[in-house]
Amino acid sequence: MKVLIVGSGGREHAIAVSVSKSRRVEKIYCAPGNAGIGQIAECVSIGAMEFDALTVFAKEKGIDLVIIGMDDPLAGGLTDVMEAAGLRVFGPRKNAAVLEASKAFSKDLMKKYEIPTAAYENFDSSRAALAYLEKADFPVVLKADGLALGKGVLICHTLEEARAGVRTIMEDKQFGDAGNRLVIEEFMTGREVSVLSFVDGKTIRTMTSAQDHKRIGDGDTGLNTGGMGTFSPSPFYTEEVDNFCRKFIYQPTVDAMAAEGRPFKGIIFFGLMLTKDGPKVLEYNARFGDPEAQVVLPRMKNDIIDVIEACIDGTLDQIELAFEENAAVCVVLASGGYPVSYEKGYPITGLERFNGKEDYFCFHAGTKERDGQIVTNGGRVLGITATGQDLKEAREKAYEATEWVSFEKKYMRKDIGKAIDEAEMTE
Numbered sequence: 001m002k003v004l005i006v007g008s009g010g011r012e013h014a015i016a017v018s019v020s021k022s023r024r025v026e027k028i029y030c031a032p033g034n035a036g037i038g039q040i041a042e043c044v045s046i047g048a049m050e051f052d053a054l055t056v057f058a059k060e061k062g063i064d065l066v067i068i069g070m071d072d073p074l075a076g077g078l079t080d081v082m083e084a085a086g087l088r089v090f091g092p093r094k095n096a097a098v099l100e101a102s103k104a105f106s107k108d109l110m111k112k113y114e115i116p117t118a119a120y121e122n123f124d125s126s127r128a129a130l131a132y133l134e135k136a137d138f139p140v141v142l143k144a145d146g147l148a149l150g151k152g153v154l155i156c157h158t159l160e161e162a163r164a165g166v167r168t169i170m171e172d173k174q175f176g177d178a179g180n181r182l183v184i185e186e187f188m189t190g191r192e193v194s195v196l197s198f199v200d201g202k203t204i205r206t207m208t209s210a211q212d213h214k215r216i217g218d219g220d221t222g223l224n225t226g227g228m229g230t231f232s233p234s235p236f237y238t239e240e241v242d243n244f245c246r247k248f249i250y251q252p253t254v255d256a257m258a259a260e261g262r263p264f265k266g267i268i269f270f271g272l273m274l275t276k277d278g279p280k281v282l283e284y285n286a287r288f289g290d291p292e293a294q295v296v297l298p299r300m301k302n303d304i305i306d307v308i309e310a311c312i313d314g315t316l317d318q319i320e321l322a323f324e325e326n327a328a329v330c331v332v333l334a335s336g337g338y339p340v341s342y343e344k345g346y347p348i349t350g351l352e353r354f355n356g357k358e359d360y361f362c363f364h365a366g367t368k369e370r371d372g373q374i375v376t377n378g379g380r381v382l383g384i385t386a387t388g389q390d391l392k393e394a395r396e397k398a399y400e401a402t403e404w405v406s407f408e409k410k411y412m413r414k415d416i417g418k419a420i421d422e423a424e425m426t427e
């Protein structure tokens with residue numbers, strides 16, 4: 001089987017590694033890919049939003065399966081375009097990808113189908129939003145409706161801050177058209193957990209849990225990023241939480257999408273907050289998380305192609321997912337200055353240290369090859385993942401491996417997985 005993966009980050013590298021392990025795959029292409037993906041796949045320089053070029057390429061090469069990793073092409077309808085050309089595609093159609101692409105849509109869906117989430121109101125104009133704020137309880141959470149690289153969420157502690165936030169999102173359009181609509185939401189507190197799942201339109205199979213670290217600085221300080229590190233499983237995701245979510249969140253979401261005439265086939269990523277009133281949905285994504293995929297996929301025992309095909313064919317009820325009884329930690333190595341401004345093009349050394357090691361992974365996020373050398377090419381550069389018998393061992397190994405590679409202005413958080421110790425203390 002020939003597979004084309006669309007995307008270029010650490011998530012797509014993790015997907016490519018899983019796909020490369022399938023006994024059924026003979027050749028992997030990735031568009032546009034990166035230097036790490038290039039070691040196991042043939043990268044082609046077609047951008048993820050070049051729908052026609054991607055479709056022509058896939059037809060010409062006789063691609064049997066396309067896997068779309070990123071949110072933007074899914075929201076834009078790449079699945080629909082490719083399916084219309086007769087290709088087999090893994091990833092939701094446009095009318096289902098809206099689950100992630102419009103926060104206003106997802107909030108209305110949850111309200112209609114009584115799926116637990118924070119109380120909220122949607123706004124189409126800044127005037128109405130500003131008027132609402134006059135009577136609001138603080139803090140409030142402002143969310144740009146559309147896709148904003150995980151950065152369109154502002155937590156505002158005062159009326160002044162919230163007014164400024166509404167203007168930034170809806171009037172100055174800091175996140176572009178994503179800010180045409182706004183969700184204002186009740187502020188919640190609790191542990192955050194990410195649960196990814198495979199969905200075939202009616203059946204859902206959840207993967208092992210994970211936790212992300214979204215802020216740039218240690219102790220969860222500073223600006224939001226795409227994600228600075230993850231661990232899996234989450235010690236806070238207990239059987240009781242799982243049972244609750246199965247009953248009130250997972251299947252109800254899949255059923256709600258089907259009832260709306262938007263059957264969802266692909267990955268649903270549930271961003272959950274474990275509040276004192278029970279688990280609630282913070283957000284949905286319509287794709288693997290990045291860097292959640294980098295700790296979840298290395299632990300999955302199934303042949304990923306079998307699972308993906310079952311999603312496309314609507315036979316997921318015949319598949320059980322299985323995960324190793326171990327743990328994984330991923331520490332992101334970023335370019336100093338990310339997420340604001342940073343330089344690219346610095347040579348990376350030490351990558352060969354990962355060769356031939358089964359329990360260490362160096363997932364490339366922003367890298368490229370230049371004159372036979374691998375150089376930095378993005379804010380998030382590498383995701384260093386290690387597996388271990390338990391979270392502590394995985395964390396120790398991941399941090400040890402972060403020292404193997406060097407590049408100018410290398411930056412990482414030193415406290416990825418701190419919650420592991422906190423979980424132990426509360427046991």
Ligand code: AMP
Pocket residue numbers: 118141143150153155185186187188189192214271282283
């Ligand atoms: P989202 O993109 O919706 O997941 O939001 C990004 C981050 O903002 C989340 O991971 C939370 O840390 C935080 N956040 C979002 N919504 C809320 C909320 N209602 N209450 C508290 N924190 C929130």
Ligand code: GLY
Pocket residue numbers: 150212226227285288289290291292
């Ligand atoms: N790590 C969060 C995300 O992929 O959106």
